[in-house]
Amino acid sequence: MSDVKISGLHKTFGQVHVLKGIDLEIPAGEFTVLVGPSGCGKSTLLRTIAGLEEVEQGNILIAGVNVNTLRPRDRNIAMVFQNYALYPYLNVFENIAFGLRARKMPDSEVRSRVHFAAEMLGITGLLDRLPRELSGGQRQRVAIGRAIVRKAQLFLFDEPLSNLDAQLRDEMRGEIKRLHQDLGITMIYVTHDQIEAMTLADKIVLMRGGVIEQMGAPLTIYERPANRFVAGFLGSPKMNFILGDVINRGSSHAMLLTDGETIPLPQRSGGWGQSIVLGIRPQHLERSEPITSVNEVRLKRTIEIVQPTGSRTYITINIGGAQCIAETESMEIGRPGELIELSFDLSHAVFFDPISGAALV
Amino acid sequence: MTYAPRAKHESTVSRQSTRMPDHNFRYWIIAPSVFLLLLIGLFPLIYSLVVSFQQITMTDYDTSFAGLDNYLHLFEDARLWQSIAHTLVITVIALPLELLFGLAMAHLFLEKMPGRQIFISLIVLPTVISPVVAGATWRLLFDQRYGPINQVISWLAGHEVVLLWNITPHLVYPAILICEIWQWTPFMFLILLAALSNVDKSLTEAAELDGAGFWRIFFKIVLPAIWPVMAIAILIRGVDLFKIFDVIWALTSGGPGTMTETVSIYTYVQGFQQFETSYTAAIAFLIVGLMSMVVIWAIRRMGLAK
Numbered sequence: 001m002s003d004v005k006i007s008g009l010h011k012t013f014g015q016v017h018v019l020k021g022i023d024l025e026i027p028a029g030e031f032t033v034l035v036g037p038s039g040c041g042k043s044t045l046l047r048t049i050a051g052l053e054e055v056e057q058g059n060i061l062i063a064g065v066n067v068n069t070l071r072p073r074d075r076n077i078a079m080v081f082q083n084y085a086l087y088p089y090l091n092v093f094e095n096i097a098f099g100l101r102a103r104k105m106p107d108s109e110v111r112s113r114v115h116f117a118a119e120m121l122g123i124t125g126l127l128d129r130l131p132r133e134l135s136g137g138q139r140q141r142v143a144i145g146r147a148i149v150r151k152a153q154l155f156l157f158d159e160p161l162s163n164l165d166a167q168l169r170d171e172m173r174g175e176i177k178r179l180h181q182d183l184g185i186t187m188i189y190v191t192h193d194q195i196e197a198m199t200l201a202d203k204i205v206l207m208r209g210g211v212i213e214q215m216g217a218p219l220t221i222y223e224r225p226a227n228r229f230v231a232g233f234l235g236s237p238k239m240n241f242i243l244g245d246v247i248n249r250g251s252s253h254a255m256l257l258t259d260g261e262t263i264p265l266p267q268r269s270g271g272w273g274q275s276i277v278l279g280i281r282p283q284h285l286e287r288s289e290p291i292t293s294v295n296e297v298r299l300k301r302t303i304e305i306v307q308p309t310g311s312r313t314y315i316t317i318n319i320g321g322a323q324c325i326a327e328t329e330s331m332e333i334g335r336p337g338e339l340i341e342l343s344f345d346l347s348h349a350v351f352f353d354p355i356s357g358a359a360l361v
Numbered sequence: 362m363t364y365a366p367r368a369k370h371e372s373t374v375s376r377q378s379t380r381m382p383d384h385n386f387r388y389w390i391i392a393p394s395v396f397l398l399l400l401i402g403l404f405p406l407i408y409s410l411v412v413s414f415q416q417i418t419m420t421d422y423d424t425s426f427a428g429l430d431n432y433l434h435l436f437e438d439a440r441l442w443q444s445i446a447h448t449l450v451i452t453v454i455a456l457p458l459e460l461l462f463g464l465a466m467a468h469l470f471l472e473k474m475p476g477r478q479i480f481i482s483l484i485v486l487p488t489v490i491s492p493v494v495a496g497a498t499w500r501l502l503f504d505q506r507y508g509p510i511n512q513v514i515s516w517l518a519g520h521e522v523v524l525l526w527n528i529t530p531h532l533v534y535p536a537i538l539i540c541e542i543w544q545w546t547p548f549m550f551l552i553l554l555a556a557l558s559n560v561d562k563s564l565t566e567a568a569e570l571d572g573a574g575f576w577r578i579f580f581k582i583v584l585p586a587i588w589p590v591m592a593i594a595i596l597i598r599g600v601d602l603f604k605i606f607d608v609i610w611a612l613t614s615g616g617p618g619t620m621t622e623t624v625s626i627y628t629y630v631q632g633f634q635q636f637e638t639s640y641t642a643a644i645a646f647l648i649v650g651l652m653s654m655v656v657i658w659a660i661r662r663m664g665l666a667k
Binding site: 102 | 564
């Protein structure tokens with residue numbers, strides 16, 4: 001178990017500035033997920049920690065040791081690659097044992113460690129097979145087994161589940177989480193999938209364009225996004241954004257939508273700007289119930305699209321010129337063209353500056 | 362009413378008649394090319410097989426059959442077996458060196474570097490040159506009076522050094538090998554560069570993270586991955602080296618004496634300087650037999666047939 005400290009990390013590929021000053025602290029034993037759209041630099045950051053990319057500027061400390069100039073093999077890191085990177089000419093046993101043999105471990109120790117890992121992952125019956133004779137999920141287990149036996153101080157995962165089908169992905173996600181709980185090793189996990197990020201992470205590091213947009217516990221980021229990008233990235237279906245002008249209504253402010261609707265705004269110390277973006281998650285746009293709270297906003301709209309998923313139904317409506325999705329109970333399915341009355345609690349709404357995208361508190 | 366069934370009957374007949382010749386038709390289609398291939402491939406082979414049992418020389422008209430005389434003579438012909446030995450020596454030394462140099466160079470050029478493309482094109486140039494031209498060029502380079510090689514050696518030694526590269530017995534083989542390796546290492550380089558750059562990079566990265574050193578990664582990961590391509594390169598170069606002619610002909614013409622006479626040169630000498638046509642055909646068949654055995658063995662051994 002080791003902690004990782006990264007400070008002022010920069011990386012360029014030719015003309016492209018991939019990492020622009022990354023500062024990140026990962027406490028020992030924590031499961032950190034680096035998430036962001038493709039090209040945000042998350043994989044590069046992971047590969048730099050592994051030593052597969054050189055540090056140009058800044059420092060990486062693992063367990064207090066500066067590893068900037070250490071070769072990958074001297075960093076005692078295990079990594080699971082996106083394509084599994086199993087050695088095609090070695091059988092499963094030798095694949096898992098490769099790192100141990102490279103470190104000249106006695107044969108009996110190699111044997112017991114490989115069997116321990118194989119048992120843990122349920123691949124004991126596959127040990128004498130070649131990688132090409134395995135299914136995607138089995139390969140994934142072997143790749144993880146190869147990492148486990150090493151007893152490395154740090155585990156890195158580079159989008160390990162993206163090549164699996166949806167069902168297997170859910171299953172392996174659970175196993176990786178269990179693995180982390182059992183082993184308690186510091187893990188850094190890269191994904192572009194926000195569900196993986198939310199479910200696995202102790203801490204999410206959300207990146208875009210080579211910078212960290214926000215980091216913190218999954219639910220904290222989910223509830224209190226620092227900006228519109230973060231708010232839109234986490235959650236599925238994504239958060240609805242509605243643009244409107246701020247108007248004065250006596251002592252309080254309200255938001256005037258393009259379709260003439262007004263939404264009262266909460267009191268704010270700093271005052272509001274000219275216009276504003278209101279963010280509300282689909283599950284907070286509810287079908288109106290008779291009970292009303294003080295903060296409730298009611299809207300009557302025409303249903304445009306209905307998408308049932310089984311447990312929940314997504315209803316597309318138009319609010320203030322923006323296509324919005326409301327996530328409702330499946331029982332309440334309406335039909336396109338029908339009117340529906342929806343309401344949301346203003347305390348669930350997040351407001352953003354329309355230009356900078358920053359959240360307004 | 363009477364018309365319809367008839368039409369139906371006709372259509373089945375015509376369908377049958379188009380399907381029936383189908384089976385033989387495909388053979389007719391490939392027949393011309395097969396015939397052509399047999400003509401240019403098999404006919405000379407059979408013709409020379411026949412010739413090898415005759416006693417044709419280019420100096421008289423006797424074409425009577427000689428039975429196995431030519432083949433029996435092969436075993437008494439010390440010069441032939443020496444030429445085979447010379448060929449093997451050149452092959453056994455040049456092939457591993459070309460492979461090693463090619464591999465090392467390919468490895469160096471895997472990394473991105475400025476001017477990489479230009480360097481690769483320049484390195485490959487020798488392979489593009491005709492071997493006779495390469496041999497002639499090296500003959501000039503090795504020339505004891507005008508050649509730059511002796512001149513450079515003289516500078517390095519500090520006094521005049523005269524090395525007779527294509528005459529002195531202990532220098533002729535080095536001269537031939539230098540020229541041969543210079544010309545064909547790029548071939549290995551190019552093929553192995555392609556093979557190496559196709560090795561999945563995440564495999565070597567994973568091995569690196571697993572703690573493996575350079576040699577372990579090379580022998581356990583890289584070599585198995587490039588082996589199919591490398592084996593073919595070895596096979597091609599091996600067969601080529603066994604047939605080596607032009608370079609030696611240009612450099613030493615097989616001399617001094619018969620010291621650098623290879624199988625190809627000896628066959629040529631027998632056929633076109635001694636005019637022993639039938640005996641030459643027998644030599645050719647011996648070589649074809651030997652080579653076929655070696656190549657088939659090599660293909661099996663290297664697992665290329667799989």
